[in-house]
Amino acid sequence: GGNGSGQTNVSSWSNMKAIAAGINHTVGLRNNGTVVAVGNSSFGELAVSGWTDIVSIGAGFGLSLGVRADGAVEGVGRLSSLVSSWQDIIAVDGGSDHVVGLKADGTVVAAGDNTYGQTDVAGWTDIVAVAAGWYHTVGLKADGTVVAVGRNNYGQTDVAGWRDVTAIATGADHTIALRSKRRMTATGRGFSGQTNIWIWSPMRQPIYSSSHQTPTDGRWYYNVRTSDGSGRWTSTVHDGPFLVDTQRPVVKMVTPFVSTRISKTTTFKVKWTAEDAAPSSGLESVRVYYRPSGSAKWRLWKTPNKSGEALFTGRAGTTYYFKTLAVDKARNWKWSKVYKTIVPFNEGIIESKIGFFGYSKSGASQNYLSSVRYSYTRGNELRYKLYNNNGIGLVVTKGPNMGRAKIYVDGKYVTTVDAYKSTTRARQLIYYKGFLKKGTHWLKIVNLGTPGRARFEVDGVVVGR
Numbered sequence: 001g002g003n004g005s006g007q008t009n010v011s012s013w014s015n016m017k018a019i020a021a022g023i024n025h026t027v028g029l030r031n032n033g034t035v036v037a038v039g040n041s042s043f044g045e046l047a048v049s050g051w052t053d054i055v056s057i058g059a060g061f062g063l064s065l066g067v068r069a070d071g072a073v074e075g076v077g078r079l080s081s082l083v084s085s086w087q088d089i090i091a092v093d094g095g096s097d098h099v100v101g102l103k104a105d106g107t108v109v110a111a112g113d114n115t116y117g118q119t120d121v122a123g124w125t126d127i128v129a130v131a132a133g134w135y136h137t138v139g140l141k142a143d144g145t146v147v148a149v150g151r152n153n154y155g156q157t158d159v160a161g162w163r164d165v166t167a168i169a170t171g172a173d174h175t176i177a178l179r180s181k182r183r184m185t186a187t188g189r190g191f192s193g194q195t196n197i198w199i200w201s202p203m204r205q206p207i208y209s210s211s212h213q214t215p216t217d218g219r220w221y222y223n224v225r226t227s228d229g230s231g232r233w234t235s236t237v238h239d240g241p242f243l244v245d246t247q248r249p250v251v252k253m254v255t256p257f258v259s260t261r262i263s264k265t266t267t268f269k270v271k272w273t274a275e276d277a278a279p280s281s282g283l284e285s286v287r288v289y290y291r292p293s294g295s296a297k298w299r300l301w302k303t304p305n306k307s308g309e310a311l312f313t314g315r316a317g318t319t320y321y322f323k324t325l326a327v328d329k330a331r332n333w334k335w336s337k338v339y340k341t342i343v344p345f346n347e348g349i350i351e352s353k354i355g356f357f358g359y360s361k362s363g364a365s366q367n368y369l370s371s372v373r374y375s376y377t378r379g380n381e382l383r384y385k386l387y388n389n390n391g392i393g394l395v396v397t398k399g400p401n402m403g404r405a406k407i408y409v410d411g412k413y414v415t416t417v418d419a420y421k422s423t424t425r426a427r428q429l430i431y432y433k434g435f436l437k438k439g440t441h442w443l444k445i446v447n448l449g450t451p452g453r454a455r456f457e458v459d460g461v462v463v464g465r
Contacts, residue, residue: 007039017284017329022059022094029057035066045077055285055303060094060132067092069303073101082111088300090287090325093170095132102130104289104325105298108139118150128333133170133188140168142335146177156188166246166332180246217244217279245330247277251286255322255339259314260368260395260427260460266316266343271309272336274326281329293319293465314343316369319465344395344460346371348384351442355380356458366426372397372457378449384461387440391464393432394445397457399424403450407431410442419456427459434464 003009005024013036018029025039025046035048035057043062051066051074058065062078073083073092082099083092086109091102098112098119106126110119116135124147129140136150136157144164148157154173164180174188219241251274259268274286288302290312301322302310314320320343324336346369355375373382386392394407394417402419417430435441447456 005040009038018057020057020059020065020093022063023061025059025062025064027057027059027064029054029066033069035064037064043077047076048074055287055305056091058092058094058099058132060099061096061134063094063099065092065094065099071104071300075099079112088298090300091130093130093132095137096134096172098132098135098137100130100132100137102127102139104287104300105291105296106142110137116151120149128335129168131168131170131175133175134172136170136173136175138168138170138175140165140177144180146175148175154189158187217246219243219279243279243281243330245279245281245328246332247279248332248334249283249326249328250275250277251324251326251334251336253288253322253324253336253339255341257341258393258395258429258432258462259341259343261429264366264368264370264427266369267311267313268341268343269309270312270322270341272304272324273307274324275307276326276328281332283326284329285325285327287325288322289325290320290322293321298323312341314341316343317345317348317463318343319463340464342391342393342462342464344368344393344462346460347373348386348461348463350382351385352383353381355447356382356445367397367457368395368427368460372459374455374457375447376449376454378447378454380447380449380456381444382458383442383444385440385442386461386463388438389435389441389463389465390438391432391434391462392441392443393462393464394430394443394458395460395462396428396430397424397426397459398428398430401453401455403453403456404448405456406446406448408442408444408446409433411444416448420453429462432462432464438465 007024007026013028015031016028017031020027027037033053035051035054037046037048045062045064048064053069054066055069056067064076066074067089071088073086073089075083079099086101088104089101090104093100100110108121108124108127110121118135118137124139126142127139128142131138138148146159146162146165148159156173156175165177167178169176177185254271256262276283286305289298290301291298321338321340323338327333355377356373358373360371396419398419398421404418407415
């Protein structure tokens with residue numbers, strides 16, 4: 001390509017994990033999270049030497065962008081002030097006079113010139129990648145479909161029928177997509193068939209073939225010749241090897257359904273694993289997100305870029321949702337399933353009680369928040385009023401002297417539970433009931449005063465939200 005401003009002087013770059021190109025400059029992200037840039041510097045777009053902890057980059061006309069590990073965005077050059085307040089961002093790109101950012105919750109933000117509607121992205125959801133052309137913006141949805149807004153004078157936004165897409169890119173006036181089974185789709189200016197052969201070969205030495213071949217995953221060499229349409233051919237160019245990796249990472253999480261299963265406080269352990277399936281291009285990033293009940297906003301929690309575990313401190317009476325995004329160096333991505341953990345109330349709202357006295361135990365106690373409510377008497381009862389939930393449950397102490405109790409939900413008897421166990425175990429989930437819709441529900445526990453083991457301890461109330 002053109003090198004009038006030195007924008008292709010990148011031969012000395014090494015240990016790179018991502019590249020982005022503006023009009024007359026090039027930006028590179030190193031494996032250590034620092035950034036380099038070459039080319040035109042008329043707008044200060046090359047002033048990236050101080051950036052650290054960058055996980056993804058983008059570029060536009062006279063603009064360099066970098067997403068930090070904490071979800072904030074660095075920017076230098078034209079339009080850089082437009083991104084200074086952005087948060088929870090995982091990817092960015094720039095066009096001629098607009099910028100676009102992908103948020104952790106799958107929504108998209110955009111700012112700048114909107115003459116052609118190129119920033120009209122407010123309604124986009126479930127987006128996993130974004131790209132900005134000169135005057136258009138493209139988004140890849142989690143289901144493999146594509147959305148686009150902006151100028152369409154060359155058909156660059158005609159993507160409504162695209163399916164099975166795994167990656168997107170844009171030029172000034174065109175849009176490209178990588179589809180499943182390594183197929184390519186393109187629309188917009190410049191695709192008239194001038195370059196009519198792209199040949200791949202899995203051989204150790206380059207060869208030329210006139211038959212088209214779809215590359216499978218692995219390392220490949222390729223040979224290219226081009227024709228001007230009148231029978232005149234260029235000499236063959238040989239290059240490689242190149243790694244073809246279309247396999248998504250494998251990502252999983254482990255969280256307790258109820259936090260008290262593994263913790264006597266509101267702090268509990270969350271684990272995640274991420275592996276890049278063979279042929280491995282290597283993991284580029286691993287990000288762990290959470291959201292509390294009552295909020296639709298996913299929040300970036302950890303950016304370990306590898307498998308790991310960490311302690312999460314929640315709040316009693318709150319349900320937390322977790323998910324992990326893994327991206328490999330070939331830009332294949334995978335979200336984990338969404339996992340939830342309920343942090344119980346220690347008490348909840350007691351609407352009425354007979355007996356069931358409160359008892360604070362020593363700090364060495366294994367009970368939830370070191371306290372329980374207990375009863376020895378048949379007929380003693382606790383009645384909780386639990387607001388705005390889609391599930392309720394009971395955490396108890398089990399042991400050799402613990403007895404039985406009846407459980408009532410919304411005034412109706414549902415079951416009898418037995419807290420007997422040969423060895424004492426605190427924080428045991430003995431009952432849980434889910435509901436299809438959120439609402440207010442009542443939970444009543446009635447001690448049956450079991451002969452020989454009449455004690456019944458309530459250690460926490462589970463409220464799913």
